[in-house]
Amino acid sequence: MATPRLSTNLSDEDPESTGQEVAWTAAVPLRGRATVAGTPGTGGRLLSTVLNGLKKYTTLLVLLILMALFSFVSPYFLTSRNLINIVLQNTYFIIVAVGLSFVMIGGGIDLSVGYQMSLVGVVTAMMMVVYQLPVWLAVGIGLLLGTTLGLINGLIVAQIRTFPLIVTLATSTIFQGISYLISQAKTYRNYPAEFLFIVNGRVLGLPFDVFLALVIVICAHFIYSETRFGLRLIALGGNEEAARLVGLNTRFIKISAYTLCGFLVAIATMVMLAKANTMNSSFGPGTEFVALTAAIVGGVSFVGGEGSIPALVAGVFVLAVLGNGMQLAGWGTYAQYIVRGIILLGAVVFDEYQKKTRRALR
Amino acid sequence: MSARAEYIVEMKGISKRFGGVQALKNVDLELRYGEIMGIVGDNGAGKSTLMKILAGAYVADEGKIYVDGREVHIRNPLDAARLGIGMIYQDLALFNNLDVARNIFVGREYTRGPFGILLDKKRMYRRAEELIRELRVDIGSPQFNVAMMSGGQRQMVACARAVAFQTRILIMDEPTAALGVREASRLLSLIRDLRDRGISILLITQRIPDVLAIADRVFVLKGGQRQDVMEVSKVTLDDVVTMIVKGKERGGNGDAQVEYKSFG
Numbered sequence: 001m002a003t004p005r006l007s008t009n010l011s012d013e014d015p016e017s018t019g020q021e022v023a024w025t026a027a028v029p030l031r032g033r034a035t036v037a038g039t040p041g042t043g044g045r046l047l048s049t050v051l052n053g054l055k056k057y058t059t060l061l062v063l064l065i066l067m068a069l070f071s072f073v074s075p076y077f078l079t080s081r082n083l084i085n086i087v088l089q090n091t092y093f094i095i096v097a098v099g100l101s102f103v104m105i106g107g108g109i110d111l112s113v114g115y116q117m118s119l120v121g122v123v124t125a126m127m128m129v130v131y132q133l134p135v136w137l138a139v140g141i142g143l144l145l146g147t148t149l150g151l152i153n154g155l156i157v158a159q160i161r162t163f164p165l166i167v168t169l170a171t172s173t174i175f176q177g178i179s180y181l182i183s184q185a186k187t188y189r190n191y192p193a194e195f196l197f198i199v200n201g202r203v204l205g206l207p208f209d210v211f212l213a214l215v216i217v218i219c220a221h222f223i224y225s226e227t228r229f230g231l232r233l234i235a236l237g238g239n240e241e242a243a244r245l246v247g248l249n250t251r252f253i254k255i256s257a258y259t260l261c262g263f264l265v266a267i268a269t270m271v272m273l274a275k276a277n278t279m280n281s282s283f284g285p286g287t288e289f290v291a292l293t294a295a296i297v298g299g300v301s302f303v304g305g306e307g308s309i310p311a312l313v314a315g316v317f318v319l320a321v322l323g324n325g326m327q328l329a330g331w332g333t334y335a336q337y338i339v340r341g342i343i344l345l346g347a348v349v350f351d352e353y354q355k356k357t358r359r360a361l362r
Numbered sequence: 363m364s365a366r367a368e369y370i371v372e373m374k375g376i377s378k379r380f381g382g383v384q385a386l387k388n389v390d391l392e393l394r395y396g397e398i399m400g401i402v403g404d405n406g407a408g409k410s411t412l413m414k415i416l417a418g419a420y421v422a423d424e425g426k427i428y429v430d431g432r433e434v435h436i437r438n439p440l441d442a443a444r445l446g447i448g449m450i451y452q453d454l455a456l457f458n459n460l461d462v463a464r465n466i467f468v469g470r471e472y473t474r475g476p477f478g479i480l481l482d483k484k485r486m487y488r489r490a491e492e493l494i495r496e497l498r499v500d501i502g503s504p505q506f507n508v509a510m511m512s513g514g515q516r517q518m519v520a521c522a523r524a525v526a527f528q529t530r531i532l533i534m535d536e537p538t539a540a541l542g543v544r545e546a547s548r549l550l551s552l553i554r555d556l557r558d559r560g561i562s563i564l565l566i567t568q569r570i571p572d573v574l575a576i577a578d579r580v581f582v583l584k585g586g587q588r589q590d591v592m593e594v595s596k597v598t599l600d601d602v603v604t605m606i607v608k609g610k611e612r613g614g615n616g617d618a619q620v621e622y623k624s625f626g
Contacts, residue, residue, distance in 0.1 A: 227479050228471050231460075235468045238459035245419055245455045246469035246523075247440035305459035 058350075059298050059314040066318060070325030077328055090320045091213040092271040097291040097298070097316050098220045098309065099264030104295055105224070106257040107237035107304030108164040110153060112172035113265045113291060117284030119179040120146040120269040125188035125279035128195060135194040143266045149175060150262015154255035172288075179281040189278035198274035209271045216264065221309040233257060237304025293340060294319050297347045319343070367431025370395045370562045371416065371447075371531055376425035378411055385411045386586045389425070393531070398553065398563045400573030400594070403583035403606055409566045410452065412583065413533045416564070417449035418442035429531075443470070448524035449533040452566075454516055456508050463490035463504035466523045493522045497552065514545030518552075525556065532556060533564045538572055550576050570602050584609045 071078040096113055103110045124142030127133045133141075153171055157164045201208035224230040236243045236253050243250050268287075273279050298315025300307030319340065326336050371393040378386040386408045393399055401409045414420045416427065418439040427434055429445050436442050442449070457465050463486050472482040472489070490504035499518035501511065508519050517537055524532055534553070538546040554576055557563055567573055573580050574594055582589040582605045589610045592601065 226481055226483075228473055228481055229479065231464060231468055231471065231481060235457050235460060235464070238457040239455065242455035242457055243469075245439055245449075245451060247418075247438060247443060248469050305457075 056299075056308065056311065059311045059318060062297075063314050063318050063321060066321050066325065070321065070328065073325060074328035077325055082324065082328075086317070086320050086324050087210060088207065090316055091209040092268040092275070093287065093290055093294065093320070094213045094313055094316050095216055095264055095268035095271065096287055097294045097312055098216055099261040099268070100288075100291045100295055101220065101300050101307055101309070101312055102233065102257045102264075103164075103261045104300050104302060105237045105304060105307045106233045106254060107240060108157060108254065108257065109292075109302070110150075110168045110258060110261055111165065111288050111292075112149070112153060112168040112175055113261065114285040114288040115172040115175035115179065116146055116149045116262060116265045117269045117272060117287055118281050119149065119175045119182070119284075120266045121273050121279045121283055122179050122183040122188070122281055124270065125191070125273060126183070128191050129188045135192050139195070139270060142270060143263065146266020146269060147259055147263040150259040150265070151255065153262065154258030157258060158251040158254040172285075176281070176285065183281045185281060187278055187280040191274070191277060196274050196277065198271055209274070212267070212271065216267070217309055217313055224307075224309065229253070229256070234305055237301075237306070239305070290319060291316075293344045293347070296351065297343060299351075301351060302348070367428070369393055369428070370430060372428040372431075373412070373416065374426045374428070376412065376415060376422045376427075378408075378415060378420060378422050384586055386415075386422070389583070389586070389588050391581060391588070392591075393562050393564060394578075396557060396560055396562055397578040398557050398565060398576055400577035400580040401564055401566045401583065402568070402570060402573060402580055402602060403589075407583040407606075408586040409583055410535055411586075413449065413535060413564060413566055416442065416531075417447055417533055419449070419451075440469075443527060446528055446530035447533070448527070448529040448531070450517070450520045450524045450535060450537060452535040452539070454520040456516055456520060458507075458509035461505050461507050462494075462501055462519055462522075463487050465508055465519055466490050466493065466504075466526050470527055489526070490522070493526055497522055497525070497555075499552065512545075513540045514542070514548070517541065517545075517549060521549075521552065525561065529561060531562050531564070533566070535566045536568065537565070538567065538569060546572075570599055570606075573602070574599060582606055 067078070076082055096117075100110055100113060120142050123145055124138050127138035127141055128135065149171075153164075153168055156167050156171070160167070198208055198212075203211040206214070224234065232243070232248055232253055233256075235246075236248060236250055240250060243253075269284070272283065276283065294315040295307070295312055296302055296315070297318050298307070298312035300312060300315075322339060322343070323336055326339065369392045371391070373389065373391040376386055376389045376391075377384070389408070389412060391412065401413065403409050411420060415422045416436065418436045418441050421437055427436060429447075434441075434445055436445070436447075439449075457468065460468065463483075467486045467490070472485040474480050474482045487504050494501055494504065497518065499515075499522070501515050501518050501522070508516055511519070517540075521534075521537075524534075537549055537553075541549060550572060553563060553565065557576075565573065565577060574597075577594050579591055579593055580597070580602055581591050582602070584606065587609075590605050592605070
């Protein structure tokens with residue numbers, strides 16, 4: 001049976017198609033890399049390259065500008081002590097933001113991450129403090145619970161194919177309710193020393209939680225750029241219908257993304273718990289807003305398909321530096337809320353503007 | 363297979379209903395080895411639906427499909443791809459956030475490492491470059507993002523994707539609709555090239571002159587029903603248009619009727 005393979009039989013060109021090719025080539029030169037400058041829409045491509053390059057570094061640039069600014073506002077800002085503090089205070093935000101990025105780049109959203117933290121935190125704390133379970137078991141149960149919460153979100157979103165915004169809004173209040181029912185609104189503190197290794201321990205000279213965040217950031221970057229799952233997730237976020245048409249199992253990818261997010265959020269919860277050395281059901285909520293803002297500031301598109309981990313981390317630090325700097329400058333917490341909202345709006349507008357420019361260039 | 367089947371694809375008694383709308387009713391289609399068959403019909407005649415069933419994007423309510431004379435069950439696009447069926451959708455179904463190579467390979471990636479979890483990017487870029495060269499199309503480097511490309515270039519990327527994997531049956535849905543004159547003529551010659559390499563092609567189009575220029579036969583649908591299959595060499599533009607508009611009952615001449623019966 002004839003099974004044509006395209007890799008063969010190309011030498012004998014019929015004259016007609018060669019003629020066609022000449023015409024085609026004149027309009028659009030072959031061998032792109034060498035002749036980008038000659039392709040139609042040269043200006044567009046050049047501009048887009050510049051835009052893309054800009055987008056890659058925008059967040060970092062904004063971060064550096066902010067740091068420069070605050071170093072004038074307060075002499076304490078650029079001290080190593082303050083900068084280390086900023087890093088230490090934000091390790092769990094980074095981990096949550098990375099988790100959220102999997103969902104967002106896949107075209108979804110998870111508003112429930114803060115409430116997952118509340119539930120996972122309370123359960124883990126009670127396992128250690130009330131039930132006196134060994135630390136490894138308590139942490140294991142907490143991680144398993146967080147992963148399950150993510151899985152539940154993913155299953156619902158993939159099953160009923162509705163707006164993930166509404167689904168996770170609904171599950172967030174459910175998680176919150178369960179958290180309060182379990183904790184009885186009490187506070188649980190004083191964890192075993194082994195658990196506090198998360199904040200007191202050191203690995204390779206780094207505080208353990210910094211090391212943990214670093215490992216997670218590197219792994220996430222690797223997943224996006226090197227793995228099949230990462231590529232499929234990005235494809236799904238870019239065009240769900242096309243993903244279906246090329247035969248991707250879109251439900252499985254979605255469920256995986258939410259589950260992975262839940263797992264990372266549970267890890268972040270452990271860090272938060274160890275840092276505070278105390279837990280009640282009100283800890284966690286609010287994290288989703290910071291992580292979401294950081295992600296969008298970091299160039300993660302809220303319609304999916306785009307984002308980079310280094311920029312995302314820079315996004316977390318933009319918010320962190322802003323908070324820290326404004327505090328040093330003597331601005332109250334309330335003003336920070338307003339600025340944060342404005343930053344989020346600004347990032348969304350910037351994102352939309354870039355997309356429009358790109359469409360117009362085509 | 364010992365005895366070569368007469369047709370590479372046979373669809374028999376295909377019916378498909380969307381809610382209250384009967385999109386296809388008992389449609390038969392036979393595609394010969396190495397031919398270009400035009401699929402024509404008015405808007406809503408069921409052309410795309412019929413082809414999407416063959417490509418696995420839809421599943422028929424009734425009917426059977428045979429490839430190489432053997433009955434097959436196509437439940438999703440991957441099933442179709444495994445049978446060597448590729449489809450270029452009208453909206454191209456490209457990923458604007460990915461580059462050319464990723465667009466070609468996503469879903470059927472070259473992988474390495476344990477359980478194939480890692481992308482073999484080098485191999486994908488090399489193969490993409492080969493494809494671009496073989497198809498003699500200009501989509502530049504496989505690292506270009508498709509969002510920036512012209513309509514013709516995007517069509518070429520979709521085409522490279524559709525033929526990248528041992529494709530023997532290629533379905534194209536209105537490929538020339540959004541193209542300029544020069545791009546369209548280049549595409550038609552590419553379609554001829556592909557046919558000459560042994561790929562059997564189903565070409566949905568509204569542009570009847572395109573069909574008459576490159577197709578061997580033309581298949582006419584109206585109201586979800588097969589009207590006629592005509593040899594392009596034996597018909598004129600008017601015959602085809604009449605068939606599309608009036609259908610076989612009133613429009614077809616005697617010969618066409620006989621021919622239709624002989625195919626049924």
